[in-house]
Amino acid sequence: MPDTVRVRVRVIPGGRLEDLELEPGSKVADMVERLGLALSGVVVLRDGSPLPEDEVVEEGEYTVLLAASGG
Amino acid sequence: MRLRCRICGERAVARAGPGRRYLCARHYLEHFERRVAKTVEKYRLLRGVRRLLVAVSGGKDSVALLHVLHRLYRGRVELVGLTIDLGIEGYSTPQVEFARRNFEALGIDYRVVGLAEEYGFTIDLASRRRRLVRRPTCSVCGIVKRYVMNRIAIEVGADAIATGHNLDDLSLFTLMSIAQGRIDDLVKLVPRTEKMGALVPRIRPLALVSGKETLTYVVLLGAPFHHENCPHAPSDGLRPELSAMLERLEDRNLEFRKMMYTNIVSNLIPRISRPDDKAGTGTCTICGMPASGKICSFCRIRMRLTEHPKIGVE
Numbered sequence: 001m002p003d004t005v006r007v008r009v010r011v012i013p014g015g016r017l018e019d020l021e022l023e024p025g026s027k028v029a030d031m032v033e034r035l036g037l038a039l040s041g042v043v044v045l046r047d048g049s050p051l052p053e054d055e056v057v058e059e060g061e062y063t064v065l066l067a068a069s070g071g
Numbered sequence: 072m073r074l075r076c077r078i079c080g081e082r083a084v085a086r087a088g089p090g091r092r093y094l095c096a097r098h099y100l101e102h103f104e105r106r107v108a109k110t111v112e113k114y115r116l117l118r119g120v121r122r123l124l125v126a127v128s129g130g131k132d133s134v135a136l137l138h139v140l141h142r143l144y145r146g147r148v149e150l151v152g153l154t155i156d157l158g159i160e161g162y163s164t165p166q167v168e169f170a171r172r173n174f175e176a177l178g179i180d181y182r183v184v185g186l187a188e189e190y191g192f193t194i195d196l197a198s199r200r201r202r203l204v205r206r207p208t209c210s211v212c213g214i215v216k217r218y219v220m221n222r223i224a225i226e227v228g229a230d231a232i233a234t235g236h237n238l239d240d241l242s243l244f245t246l247m248s249i250a251q252g253r254i255d256d257l258v259k260l261v262p263r264t265e266k267m268g269a270l271v272p273r274i275r276p277l278a279l280v281s282g283k284e285t286l287t288y289v290v291l292l293g294a295p296f297h298h299e300n301c302p303h304a305p306s307d308g309l310r311p312e313l314s315a316m317l318e319r320l321e322d323r324n325l326e327f328r329k330m331m332y333t334n335i336v337s338n339l340i341p342r343i344s345r346p347d348d349k350a351g352t353g354t355c356t357i358c359g360m361p362a363s364g365k366i367c368s369f370c371r372i373r374m375r376l377t378e379h380p381k382i383g384v385e
């Protein structure tokens with residue numbers, strides 16, 4: 001079992017890309033915290049579908065949509 | 072791990088409600104729509120409304136608003152869409168396009184009002200010449216939108232105007248207007264403002280759902296929406312800081328914003344409201360729309376931007 005989980009996160013709007021290494025078993029909430037964001041202010045997507053904040057993070061790509069934007 | 076819906080066992084997409092239950096896409100959509108329907112009932116937002124003008128910017132909230140109203144009240148309330156091309160470069164064109172795609176997809180009649188074509192100025196111009204208009208760009212934009220919405224509502228015979236303000240917006244605005252002592256603004260931040268002279272009632276059906284919830288809703292619906300920051304929105308200062316603070320607070324104290332906002336609406340605003348004898352009762356001598364003085368704020372802005380000599384201003 002690998003000792004880290006590597007993820008690439010794109011934050012929208014803005015398009016900021018972050019490569020993170022998380023501990024195995026980390027949850028979506030941990031990933032959001034590592035990005036310095038509040039859970040109440042984001043929706044996290046995997047393959048275009050929203051994830052509950054305590055879903056366990058797997059290797060791969062995620063999108064974080066910021067709620068405080070748009071109109 | 073795959074979290075499962077508490078109702079049907081399908082894959083969960085979010086937690087929702089006071090019980091923070093896991094819900095699948097289908098049950099999340101139902102939950103969201105029920106929350107909006109409850110808001111509409113609680114504040115009697117659709118009282119006397121047969122035709123409703125729905126203001127759609129193309130962003131997540133107004134797109135959510137259009138869909139939820141269509142899904143809940145189709146056949147009972149006639150929806151007419153409105154989108155305003157504010158003339159913000161690189162921003163307004165895609166916004167209008169997203170709004171249009173949603174109107175078309177739902178078969179809803181709509182109007183597109185171009186600020187440049189109809190009134191001879193844009194928000195970009197108001198920003199470049201903000202010293203001349205003597206107002207921050209976001210304030211000009213608010214005045215412009217309210218004016219155009221009201222005007223079109225009268226033109227199409229709408230009984231009310233619906234906007235996509237969500238709980239994040241309203242809790243932030245109420246807090247800011249209290250902090251800054253803008254009581255006249257505060258009392259208008261209710262889920263429904265009543266008719267005043269030629270001012271058409273405005274309703275905010277998303278008042279008790281958060282931006283996170285409207286965002287989840289439109290993503291799950293697969294509705295097209297524009298998700299960018301307005302280039303004129305300040306990236307620092309009181310407003311974004313307070314907004315981030317409220318999000319943090321919400322993380323620790325779930326439903327803090329809802330508690331604060333509903334208490335302000337039910338317990339504070341009624342005590343400080345008084346029959347307003349100023350706003351909306353006068354008439355603008357230029358355009359005939361409601362005004363507190365002889366000339367409405369919109370006409371003052373428009374005149375400053377279109378009649379002032381250009382030399383030495385840019």
Ligand SMILES: [Zn+2]
Nearest residue numbers: 076079095098
């Ligand atoms: Zn379900």
Ligand SMILES: [Zn+2]
Nearest residue numbers: 355358367370
């Ligand atoms: Zn006027």
